[in-house]
Amino acid sequence: MEKLDLVSEIQTLLQEDADHSKILELVGPLQPYDVSEILRELDHGEQLKLMGILSTEVGAEALEYLEPEIQYRILHHLHPDLAIPLLKEMSSDAVVDLLLAIHPNQAAALKKWLPESYRERINTLMTFPENSAGGLATVDYIAVRAGWTVRRTLEHIRKVAREAEVVTYAYVVDAQGRLLGVVSLRDLILADPETPLAEIVNREVISVNAYTDQEEAARILSQYDFVALPVVDKDDRLIGIIAVDDLFDVLKDEATEDIHKLGGSEPLPESYFKTPVRLLYRSRIGWLLILFVAQAFTGSVLKHFEEILSHVVALTFFIPLLTGTGGNTGSQIVATIVRGLAVGEIEFRDIARVLGRELLTGTLLGVTLAAATWLRAYLLDVEVALAPVVALTSFLIVIWSSTVAAVLPLILHRLRIDPAVVSGPFISSLVDTTGLFLYFSIARLFFGLG
């Protein structure tokens, strides 16, 4: 059945207050994600009715896919007998995101629903910055003790599995909560039940500090092909785990952010269609005006060379071609360097090596493009003396653009400024003014009008 048909059928049944079993027949086979998509289409009253019918498990997971405002509206208006179990069932990283997104008074009211110990752990998670590993962690992990046998461990896992976000690993902690090791469910199942856990535990556990940047955590998780990554505080105490699907989203969002920045705009606050035109405007106009100001200097350069421009009008014919070529070369390089920095292939200490490679590549590109420019001058049938001027400028602009585009992102990265602000348009604007200055200086030299 198509999603829209399904939604309207469920709406009809909800409005008729039909038998719950009829509605469950339609909703039962769906994945929590699909249920969340249906919730999105319903009005508030219908959402509440449907939540009353769903199992706590499915309801809580479906809720997690929705935006905090919708989550809060539903939890706030449901009867507490329904809402409290839902909140408890939600994974703790989702609860943290919800509590941080709503008004502190609202958050305080919701927190009262949670048991004391859970509330404390949530409070800890809420202290970490949003983009840190701690901000992404969930406390719904399985903690076990080194002294246990495999049998006791499996019994414990059975008891807590329902709450846990990831059951693939159990984390061994000491009495102070310090992370000692990790054991996989696979190894537990393969081991004899009477084996002491200490015998099969892997003590060389890879973990990240709570303040580690989330991109770095994603890099580590994807490098080691783990399904979850433990997060510890400065005393090595386990405070949570990050599940792979949460880092999947991090990776996606970071790439989206970089693509927007490299394209010369601020990332959108929401998905495309959810972003109102007013915010689209706001995400773009800032950079457009900065780029405008940077590029406005070209006007001054051109005015400065007004005399030669009026003598040799044909010089004008090559302005867009030369600035365009410089911009294009730069745009290619920043894309490569910024991405290389993002995935960890390139670091600041590689700066000399990067510059060397880019200057060599730039020389090859410059020679090719200089030849193309010479050809273009010939085809445009301008005076013969112009061809070497434009060809030489073309070459030098490519070299200049390569230098700026190779070095600038690395320096910004070093200064802990996001290198993706060096967008293609940014390099173009930067190189245009200097490129034109170069062009007319060379022209003046050749035409002896200096």
Place this chain on the structure above:
Amino acid sequence: MEKLDLVSEIQTLLQEDADHSKILELVGPLQPYDVSEILRELDHGEQLKLMGILSTEVGAEALEYLEPEIQYRILHHLHPDLAIPLLKEMSSDAVVDLLLAIHPNQAAALKKWLPESYRERINTLMTFPENSAGGLATVDYIAVRAGWTVRRTLEHIRKVAREAEVVTYAYVVDAQGRLLGVVSLRDLILADPETPLAEIVNREVISVNAYTDQEEAARILSQYDFVALPVVDKDDRLIGIIAVDDLFDVLKDEATEDIHKLGGSEPLPESYFKTPVRLLYRSRIGWLLILFVAQAFTGSVLKHFEEILSHVVALTFFIPLLTGTGGNTGSQIVATIVRGLAVGEIEFRDIARVLGRELLTGTLLGVTLAAATWLRAYLLDVEVALAPVVALTSFLIVIWSSTVAAVLPLILHRLRIDPAVVSGPFISSLVDTTGLFLYFSIARLFFGLG
């Protein structure tokens, strides 16, 4: 210990043919990924020695992180008594990648090492395109039968868990191998051992067809937060699963590819430092020349308007500013649209809605930038009549660029051409010529020189 120290210490021990236990003491605590990084630093002879010391399990997993050529060189030169178990232990998607990357004769020789049934399944996987779900799948999944009890299922999992890539789920298939459902290890552990599997199996399993594009598979997996995704053929027979970590890499590579294309170059065949300058050149020069040709038309346009240019030299002052503004606006929009298409937020059928939003945003941006251009004309102290000309052109170029940048990626996507070829530089080049034509047409009208 620092990685380099560790490598040199291991090298020394290997060269001295030191006791294996001494080497294992160093290598034992490491993750397979770290072992692979050490293998990379060793020379070929040392690699073979180290592989002879590692357990088959760790050795095989470390091998998987290396490039196919290195994998083959190691497997080919190791004694078959060591190499055959390694090849068998490797996950089947890695084996497929290896077999596809080496010479068919070499592949045939390696395949002879594999048991008949495994070879057949590998052969099936090898028929799928590289970027499809089938090309990414591994046959190392756990298949169970609906008639079993939970006890029997867990016994079976214990038997095959060592070989399986993901033990989080077991897939229920019928006698023909058709996928009937999925059961999670969590549910198996929670259930009473005598429960029939049929009672706890989830029959609404989300799967993808083997020919589904890998990006689409990644999207589904991340949407539903699964750890693995089953892949079926056209008759719904289970042919493999894709593990989340493989899709992690897909997502990363696709984003890298889009970033390069949006920056106006071909994606690099390898990581940045592994790509020789010659290939850097090749990945860039193609697009640079295409863009050069597109932009070369600006020369013809300018020549066409030579008369007005020589009369009103100040018109030249605004050329880079106007073309730059058009290019920047377009660059912002293509980044947003291409990314929206990649993550599934935007589809072709949204074309009218996208265009409407972009024209509205473009109007707001256009008005702002027209005002800025007017101001710039005033500050440059050019003749008063020029200000309205450049301001109007600025507005129209923004609108025109918005239209092209909004519509073109959607049309290409519809035509199954990667929309990311519409890069920022591409839009700039495209808009430059038309923008300049517009500019001088308006100027001629205002100055009555037509």
